Amino acid sequence: xxxxxxxxLNESRALVEKTEQRFYEPEMHRWRGIVLSAMGRHDxxxxxxxxxxxxxxxxxxxxxxxRAEDDLARLLAGR
Numbered sequence: 001x002x003x004x005x006x007x008x009l010n011e012s013r014a015l016v017e018k019t020e021q022r023f024y025e026p027e028m029h030r031w032r033g034i035v036l037s038a039m040g041r042h043d044x045x046x047x048x049x050x051x052x053x054x055x056x057x058x059x060x061x062x063x064x065x066x067r068a069e070d071d072l073a074r075l076l077a078g079r
Contacts, residue, residue: 005035026056026064030071037075046075 012028015021029052037045049072056065 002039005039009035022055022059026052026059026061026068028052029055030064030068033068033075034071037078042075046072049075 009032013032016025016028029048033045033047033049033052035045036042036048039045049068052068053065053072056062056068
C-alpha cells in the first residue's frame with residue numbers, strides 16, 4: 001500500500017543521512033522515483049530519478065547513473 005511504500009522510502013533516506021553511507025544513495029533515489037511514479041506522482045518520480053542521476057554522476061558511478069538514465073527514459077516515454 002502507499003503508506004507502507006512511503007514509510008520504506010523515508011526510512012531508507014533517514015538511514016543514508018544517519019550513517020552517511022552513500023554508496024547506494026543513487027539506487028535509493030532511483031527506487032524512490034519508480035515508486036512515486038507508480039503511485040501517480042510523476043513529477044516527484046521524475047525529480048527523484050534526476051536526483052539519482054546527479055548523485056551517481058557526482059560519485060563517478062557510471063553503472064548507477066546508466067540505470068537511472070534508462071529508468072528516466074522509460075518514465076518519460078510512459079507519460
